[in-house]
Amino acid sequence: MVRRFLFSQGFRYRLHDKKLKGKPDIVLSKYKTVIFIHGCFWHGHEGCRYFVVPKTRSEWWVDKINTNKSKDKVAFKELTDKGWKVLTIWECELKQKALKDTFGRLLQNLIDNEEIANS
Numbered sequence: 001m002v003r004r005f006l007f008s009q010g011f012r013y014r015l016h017d018k019k020l021k022g023k024p025d026i027v028l029s030k031y032k033t034v035i036f037i038h039g040c041f042w043h044g045h046e047g048c049r050y051f052v053v054p055k056t057r058s059e060w061w062v063d064k065i066n067t068n069k070s071k072d073k074v075a076f077k078e079l080t081d082k083g084w085k086v087l088t089i090w091e092c093e094l095k096q097k098a099l100k101d102t103f104g105r106l107l108q109n110l111i112d113n114e115e116i117a118n119s
């Protein structure tokens with residue numbers, strides 16, 4: 001969905017770049033921007049209604065999700081240290097109702113990042 005949107009807006013990108021920490025879903029080199037699209041459950045979206053820890057084996061789930069979150073944090077830090085702008089789009093932000101806002105924000109971010117990248 002995000003890919004289609006970006007493409008329709010004339011953005012060009014690479015996918016799942018293995019050379020970059022955390023293998024970002026979308027890489028927009030020209031904008032020095034990477035995008036991660038995260039599932040609210042697996043990446044533990046705080047305060048999100050799609051992030052509910054199952055009642056059985058809770059500890060196991062929490063552990064697993066925390067591992068994902070710390071991996072995300074490490075990747076985020078390494079990428080920002082290297083000068084990348086890191087955007088995270090959550091699954092819940094791609095629900096029909098939220099989509100317009102999400103894409104609006106994404107466009108604005110990319111425009112801002114392009115200015116920074118070229119200054």
Ligand SMILES: [Zn+2]
Nearest residue numbers: 040045048092
């Ligand atoms: Zn969410």
